[in-house]
Amino acid sequence: xxxxxxxxxxxxTKRGQNVTFRCDPISEHNRLYWxxxxxxxxxxxxxxFQNEAQLExxxxxxxxxxxxxxxGSFSTLEIQRTEQGDSAMYLCxxxxxxxxxxxxxxxxxxxxxx
Amino acid sequence: xxxxxxxxxxTATEGAIVQINCTYQTSGFNGLFWYQQHAGEAxxxxxxxxxxxxxxxxxxxxxxxxxxxxxxxxxxxxxMKDSASYLCAVKENSGNTPLVFGKGTRLSVIA
Numbered sequence: 043x044x045x046x047x048x049x050x051x052x053x054x055t056k057r058g059q060n061v062t063f064r065c066d067p068i069s070e071h072n073r074l075y076w077x078x079x080x081x082x083x084x085x086x087x088x089x090x091f092q093n094e095a096q097l098e099x100x101x102x103x104x105x106x107x108x109x110x111x112x113x114g115s116f117s118t119l120e121i122q123r124t125e126q127g128d129s130a131m132y133l134c135x136x137x138x139x140x141x142x143x144x145x146x147x148x149x150x151x152x153x154x155x156x
Numbered sequence: 157x158x159x160x161x162x163x164x165x166x167t168a169t170e171g172a173i174v175q176i177n178c179t180y181q182t183s184g185f186n187g188l189f190w191y192q193q194h195a196g197e198a199x200x201x202x203x204x205x206x207x208x209x210x211x212x213x214x215x216x217x218x219x220x221x222x223x224x225x226x227x228x229x230x231x232x233x234x235x236m237k238d239s240a241s242y243l244c245a246v247k248e249n250s251g252n253t254p255l256v257f258g259k260g261t262r263l264s265v266i267a
Contacts, residue, residue, distance in 0.1 A: 073252040075254055082259065082260075084160075084245070084257030084260045085255075085257045086257070090254050092252075098253075098254065138252075143187065143247055143251070143253065143255075144189075144204065145201070145255060148198055149198050
């Protein structure tokens with residue numbers, strides 16, 4: 043399977059702990075996006091990369107959130123001092139520069155903060 | 157600001173046709189996407205419209221009117237497996253930029 047992969051698929055943590063998620067995009071895709079989705083809502087943009095450069099961060103992304111894509115391949119999303127409101131599905135997507143921006147989504151990481 | 161509206165829920169009968177509407181008000185427009193999302197799974201791409209008119213792809217069609225800020229997704233010959241959420245998303249800028257999603261329409265197909 044050469045689609046977008048995410049790890050872990052599920053994460054349960056206690057409030058105040060730090061968590062890190064990983065996304066491996068489709069290999070030839072240079073754009074990588076992070077979205078957050080809560081129950082009954084559509085995905086909400088967090089940040090995105092072109093190669094290793096972080097091009098944009100949502101205003102909704104607090105300073106507890108940080109994302110990296112150090113070699114322009116996989117990306118990590120870290121949440122520090124988690125809060126119960128961080129509980130959500132974190133989706134990663136990637137796209138091909140030659141396409142009309144069809145974004146291919148990974149299966150997501152479901153975070154539960156107790 | 158950004159505003160993308162879709163009905164929250166719809167129910168339709170197996171074998172029937174259903175139309176899911178989406179209206180949008182965004183700062184820019186460079187294309188509209190429809191995605192399907194089954195419960196607990198990732199969204200999967202269905203269609204893309206950037207010019208006015210109808211795009212047909214098998215049982216699924218999508219329509220766009222840029223002047224009205226309006227799109228619809230038409231599903232024909234409904235099957236039980238079509239029960240899912242359908243997400244309308246707008247690309248505001250040119251290039252491979254993030255999408256702005258609506259809240260999604262949860263479609264239930266009943267026998």
